Amino acid sequence: MTDTLTRSPARARVRSSGAALPALAGLEMRKSLSTRSGKSLAVASVVLAPVATALAATTADAIGSAAGPIGAMGMFTALVLLSLGVVSTAGEWSHRTVQTTFLLVPQRGRVLAAKAVAVAALGAMFAAVSAALSAGVLAVALQGLSWDAAPRALAVVVAAGAVFAVIGAGVGAALGNTPAALTSLYLVLLAVMPVLATFEPEIASKVNPSEAVMNLSQGHLTTTSVLILSGWVLVTLAAGAVMTRRRPVQ
Amino acid sequence: MITVSGLTKQYGARTVVDDVSFTLAPGTVTGFLGPNGAGKTTTMRMITGLVPATSGSALVDGCRYASLPNPGAVLGTLLDASAVHPGRTGRRHLRLLADTIGVAPARVDEVLELVGLTSAARRRIGGYSLGMRQRLGIAGALLADPQVLMFDEPANGLDPEGIRWMRDLLRGHAARGGTVLLSSHLLGEVEHTVDRLLVIGAGRIVADGSVAELLGSDGTVVRAVDRAGLARSLEAAGFSVRSGDDGALLVSGTDPSQVGAVAAAGGHALIDLRPVERGLEDLFFQLTEASS
Numbered sequence: 001m002t003d004t005l006t007r008s009p010a011r012a013r014v015r016s017s018g019a020a021l022p023a024l025a026g027l028e029m030r031k032s033l034s035t036r037s038g039k040s041l042a043v044a045s046v047v048l049a050p051v052a053t054a055l056a057a058t059t060a061d062a063i064g065s066a067a068g069p070i071g072a073m074g075m076f077t078a079l080v081l082l083s084l085g086v087v088s089t090a091g092e093w094s095h096r097t098v099q100t101t102f103l104l105v106p107q108r109g110r111v112l113a114a115k116a117v118a119v120a121a122l123g124a125m126f127a128a129v130s131a132a133l134s135a136g137v138l139a140v141a142l143q144g145l146s147w148d149a150a151p152r153a154l155a156v157v158v159a160a161g162a163v164f165a166v167i168g169a170g171v172g173a174a175l176g177n178t179p180a181a182l183t184s185l186y187l188v189l190l191a192v193m194p195v196l197a198t199f200e201p202e203i204a205s206k207v208n209p210s211e212a213v214m215n216l217s218q219g220h221l222t223t224t225s226v227l228i229l230s231g232w233v234l235v236t237l238a239a240g241a242v243m244t245r246r247r248p249v250q
Numbered sequence: 251m252i253t254v255s256g257l258t259k260q261y262g263a264r265t266v267v268d269d270v271s272f273t274l275a276p277g278t279v280t281g282f283l284g285p286n287g288a289g290k291t292t293t294m295r296m297i298t299g300l301v302p303a304t305s306g307s308a309l310v311d312g313c314r315y316a317s318l319p320n321p322g323a324v325l326g327t328l329l330d331a332s333a334v335h336p337g338r339t340g341r342r343h344l345r346l347l348a349d350t351i352g353v354a355p356a357r358v359d360e361v362l363e364l365v366g367l368t369s370a371a372r373r374r375i376g377g378y379s380l381g382m383r384q385r386l387g388i389a390g391a392l393l394a395d396p397q398v399l400m401f402d403e404p405a406n407g408l409d410p411e412g413i414r415w416m417r418d419l420l421r422g423h424a425a426r427g428g429t430v431l432l433s434s435h436l437l438g439e440v441e442h443t444v445d446r447l448l449v450i451g452a453g454r455i456v457a458d459g460s461v462a463e464l465l466g467s468d469g470t471v472v473r474a475v476d477r478a479g480l481a482r483s484l485e486a487a488g489f490s491v492r493s494g495d496d497g498a499l500l501v502s503g504t505d506p507s508q509v510g511a512v513a514a515a516g517g518h519a520l521i522d523l524r525p526v527e528r529g530l531e532d533l534f535f536q537l538t539e540a541s542s
Contacts, residue, residue: 013353013354014320014323014351014352014353014394014395015320015323015351015352015353016319016320016323017319017320018319018320019320019349019350019352023349024350027346027349027350030346030349031346034335034337034338034342034346035335035337035338036337037337091335095333095334095335095336096330096332096333097333097334097335098333099300099329099330099333100333100334100347100390102299102300103298103300103321103322103327103329104321104322104347104350104351105350106298106299106315106316106318106321107316248295248300248301248302249295249300249301250295250301
């Protein structure tokens with residue numbers, strides 16, 4: 001009786017090896033979008049920039065090129081996607097779901113790599129949709145805009161979406177606490193960097209990722225900007241990897 | 251299937267798990283018993299690599315847990331039933347686990363049925379009771395139908411019917427050759443489920459044996475209509491008799507058949523005759539005093 005009550009007659013068929021990295025990344029994408037916070041962030045990242053573009057377009061004076069507003073609004077999207085990255089890593093520690101994640105995939109570096117790939121893909125995708133909508137709003141609302149530099153700005157915005165989501169994932173993994181990671185990231189990007197830009201513009205121009213995105217979208221300081229963004233990705237992911245490996249799952 | 255050797259965990263100067271060793275054989279249910287804070291959970295976390303061991307080793311199926319190609323297929327673990335995202339539905343949670351382990355989605359519905367959560371499967375876990383979360387955790391551990399099950403305090407939050415269900419589940423698993431380790435701080439939750447008890451106190455294994463061996467009779471409790479008369483007969487037969495609660499007599503170093511024989515020979519009418527059962531608490535005190 002116990003048998004029939006508690007078990008299926010045939011043993012469950014199970015894969016003998018671990019999941020491949022692309023499959024894990026796909027799972028992480030599904031995980032990110034399976035919660036209310038994840039869905040809200042996804043919607044916000046897509047919708048906020050076009051809405052803000054529409055509002056700005058109604059009050060705009062003369063805007064010469066579409067690249068400027070596309071880059072600026074894309075930065076807005078990237079800041080939202082930062083949270084998506086944070087929630088994907090730090091959220092697991094805050095909700096303690098990291099326990100199940102590491103029980104099934106004990107190679108913590110692989111988990112972080114999968115998360116980085118997942119949020120990069122989601123970030124790029126949402127940034128692309130958002131930027132396309134913003135461009136549509138601009139096209140409808142403003143006549144006589146120059147679209148010459150727009151493709152470049154769109155490409156940079158898509159990349160920035162991926163980069164900022166990965167930075168969020170790295171810092172989230174390093175701190176293992178959602179409120180702490182969000183607070184420190186937004187504090188650094190929205191308070192420390194502007195203050196630095198005011199008092200030490202030389203230093204700020206070498207470390208500020210938002211400024212790097214704006215410069216890239218307008219075709220300025222390409223090498224420096226790429227280096228700044230790569231530095232942020234590498235440093236935050238490395239910190240995330242080290243802390244993820246060290247932190248015991250209590 | 252699980253071999254633990256000299257497993258030790260120190261936090262600074264504090265040793266929370268101290269040289270723990272045991273081997274769990276297929277076909278058995280082992281109860282890992284000890285008071286809260288004795289080191290049960292830390293030991294289980296070290297077995298699965300969630301907490302690094304200071305020294306010693308733990309092998310599952312001959313491998314370190316982290317070296318298993320697909321660990322969820324070998325060891326089904328329930329450590330903390332509340333470590334789930336409250337915003338996901340039970341079914342969504344299990345689907346994500348199933349896809350990570352690599353089992354067919356249909357298995358999710360099977361395990362939901364198995365743990366009795368089919369009707370709650372599409373509700374958010376945030377609205378689940380502790381007992382439902384335990385069942386969901388057990389469902390997750392059973393997804394790949396693994397050979398070894400390791401549950402930490404699975405009876406927490408389960409009602410008596412749930413505890414009975416879990417007993418059938420774990421006994422059935424062992425009967426089919428599976429290996430089970432389950433922890434508890436309450437003997438009553440596990441004594442009818444386990445074959446073997448590993449008792450841990452202050453980080454050390456203080457006893458390892460069958461339930462009967464560890465908690466078996468240490469004397470006889472007897473009640474008679476003529477209490478004083480029976481006491482005299484027992485003393486005359488050379489037994490040591492003490493007064494117990496409610497007019498009972500405690501006869502140490504005997505089993506009920508010897509006491510019954512004395513009573514029959516003396517013509518005493520008995521109201522109650524049974525072995526003295528040692529409680530887990532008594533056992534703990536006895537064992538920890540002996541080891542200190």
